[in-house]
Amino acid sequence: MTPLTTYELRAAKGTRTWLQLHVDSGAEAAAAVEAGIMILSCEPDHTLVPIRAAAPGAFISAGMPHGTIASEAEAIRAGFAILERGANAVYCSHSPRLIEAMAREGIPVTGHVGLVPNLAEWTGFRAVGKTADEALTVLAEVRDLENAGAACVEVEVVPVELADHITRTTAMVTMGMGCGDVCDTQYLFSSDVLGTHRGHYPRHSKRYADFVALEAELQAKRVAAFRDFAEDVAKGGYPTAGHEVRMDPAELEAFTKRAQTIGRG
Missing domain, CATH: 3.20.20.60 (Phosphoenolpyruvate-binding domains)
Known part of the structure; x- marks a missing residue:
């Protein structure tokens, strides 16, 4: 355009x-x-x-x-x-x-x-x-x-x-x-x-929204979500099997055997 x-x-x-x-x-x-x-x-x-x-x-x-x-x-x-x-x-x-x-x-x-x-x-x-x-x-x-x-x-x-x-x-x-x-x-x-800030607004300005309040609401939701995550980990609710990747048992066995041959520096 x-x-x-x-x-x-x-x-x-x-x-x-x-x-x-x-x-x-x-x-x-x-x-x-x-x-x-x-x-x-x-x-x-x-x-x-x-x-x-x-x-x-x-x-x-x-x-x-x-x-x-x-x-x-x-x-x-x-x-x-x-x-x-x-x-x-x-x-x-x-x-x-x-x-x-x-x-x-x-x-x-x-x-x-x-x-x-x-x-x-x-x-x-x-x-x-x-x-x-x-x-x-x-x-x-x-x-x-x-x-x-x-x-x-x-x-x-x-x-x-x-x-x-x-x-x-x-x-x-x-x-x-x-x-x-x-x-x-x-x-x-x-x-x-x-309305993105607190404090003085010029006389000629006019607010059509209150983004300060919206941002405060979003911040509260952020804190709540982070707390839920922390509590979920502490209680064993996360991660679950659905959040993990596992090796095929045969591949795990092959890895375990071959890992013995990998030298350490």
């Missing part, structure tokens, strides 16, 4: 809202596609190849770990390596200088504005762009990414009005997280959708 392409996403801009998930495994990717979600993001680690295998028709934007590149040459090499492993685009929160280097070589790049976790030292973990001055700063960052040749931009936790303006005035595909329903994609993390 041919994956959804950057060209197709950009050609459809303004005509529909795509669903998007950040997934952590091939199983999650397969479930997303079965549910009709065709835009995925993931880390470029050991999960990328199985995610691509599980979702051959999906558009995948794979993240480039922040701080792993420091030059245009390194960016280009790392970008092509991620594409070769199955991604359609490379997520990059580095400067426009490094994004431009990749874009010039034809590597589709996803930039990031608003609340950028890798850059939260400068903004804090909060909504970004609520004042006119800050909104203009975000818009300027969008223009920088656009001028650098980025194909997509993640717009995270900015006011709806700002996200709407960005989406209407850029040719980039806007991937919206926590900024209403005005972007080109509606984007969440699978961990938030599935």
Whole structure:
């Protein structure tokens, strides 16, 4: 199956809202596609190849770990390596200088504005762009990414009005997280959708399952099964004849006689 392409996403801009998930495994990717979600993001680690295998028709934007590149040459090499492993685009929160280097070589790049976790030292973990001055700063960052040749931009936790303006005035595909329903994609993390962790959940997230409870139930069943196994062995219930392999008596006799001739070192 041919994956959804950057060209197709950009050609459809303004005509529909795509669903998007950040997934952590091939199983999650397969479930997303079965549910009709065709835009995925993931880390470029050991999960990328199985995610691509599980979702051959999906558009995948794979993240480039922040701080792993420091030059245009390194960016280009790392970008092509991620594409070769199955991604359609490379997520990059580095400067426009490094994004431009990749874009010039034809590597589709996803930039990031608003609340950028890798850059939260400068903004804090909060909504970004609520004042006119800050909104203009975000818009300027969008223009920088656009001028650098980025194909997509993640717009995270900015006011709806700002996200709407960005989406209407850029040719980039806007991937919206926590900024209403005005972007080109509606984007969440699978961990938030599935409820896989305890503790803080972002305001913009919504849980549709409780995998923490399911995992606790599975763990209890694991413990119970292991205890049953231990008790069964202790009481002689396992193994039984049905679990064993026995030699034919004649073969055993032949083995016993010949074993006497095998020297010991």
